[in-house]
Amino acid sequence: xxxxxxxxxxxxxxxxxxxxxxxxxxxxxxxxxxxxxxxxxxxxxxxxxxxxxxxxxxxxxxxxxxxxxxxxxxxxxxxxxxxxxxxxxxxxxxxxxxxxxxxxxxxxxxxxx
Amino acid sequence: xxxxxxxxxxxxxxxxxxxxxxxxxxxxxxxxxxxxxxxxxxxxxxxxxxxxxxxxxxxxxxxxxxxxxxxxxxxxxxxxxxxxxxxxxxxxxxxxxxxxxxxxxxxxxxxxxxx
Numbered sequence: 264x265x266x267x268x269x270x271x272x273x274x275x276x277x278x279x280x281x282x283x284x285x286x287x288x289x290x291x292x293x294x295x296x297x298x299x300x301x302x303x304x305x306x307x308x309x310x311x312x313x314x315x316x317x318x319x320x321x322x323x324x325x326x327x328x329x330x331x332x333x334x335x336x337x338x339x340x341x342x343x344x345x346x347x348x349x350x351x352x353x354x355x356x357x358x359x360x361x362x363x364x365x366x367x368x369x370x371x372x373x374x375x376x
Numbered sequence: 377x378x379x380x381x382x383x384x385x386x387x388x389x390x391x392x393x394x395x396x397x398x399x400x401x402x403x404x405x406x407x408x409x410x411x412x413x414x415x416x417x418x419x420x421x422x423x424x425x426x427x428x429x430x431x432x433x434x435x436x437x438x439x440x441x442x443x444x445x446x447x448x449x450x451x452x453x454x455x456x457x458x459x460x461x462x463x464x465x466x467x468x469x470x471x472x473x474x475x476x477x478x479x480x481x482x483x484x485x486x487x488x489x490x491x
Contacts, residue, residue: 299480307480368419
């Protein structure tokens with residue numbers, strides 16, 4: 264119940280295309296769903312996050328779609344650019360104190376020019 | 377702000393040796409996390425401190441691993457004795473209020489190789 268399952272493991276997208284990464288969770292107590300972006304040699308950095316009271320959140324070219332009934336959420340990167348090439352992690356946690364983020368295994372995105 | 381500072385950046389050690397990884401969190405952050413990253417298992421939570429107190433250490437693999445946070449500005453992760461399967465990138469992260477509003481800030485990691 265603590266797992267967050269992420270797919271695909273790797274993704275190749277042409278410049279200008281849409282990148283889509285999916286995550287699924289089982290624990291219905293989870294109520295905070297962030298996405299992190301990691302470049303080689305660096306630690307992950309918070310990209311965008313959503314709470315389950317909304318179905319979508321958009322920040323620039325990045326959008327999170329959330330489906331509470333299916334216990335799934337996804338990251339969409341519009342107009343993908345070579346600079347978006349990185350590893351993306353979804354995560355989940357309960358909002359209450361004393362809990363830490365559980366991360367998916369990551370998706371390596373390559374945007375070809 | 378210098379961010380979360382980890383040292384060393386790289387560590388190569390022989391099996392059986394003691395390894396100590398260090399972390400300086402961002403000033404004012406009251407939560408600190410140690411994660412381990414491998415290709416097979418992704419990012420695994422090892423231990424989580426809140427206000428210098430260990431809250432959840434269920435991810436610590438076994439007794440060979442120990443972590444301390446003697447004050448708000450310093451934490452260590454120790455492996456004794458080290459084994460080849462401990463080879464991974466170890467990340468420290470810190471946050472305000474367990475990161476629920478502002479997220480985690482990760483350090484650049486320590487790449488540990490045990491030969």
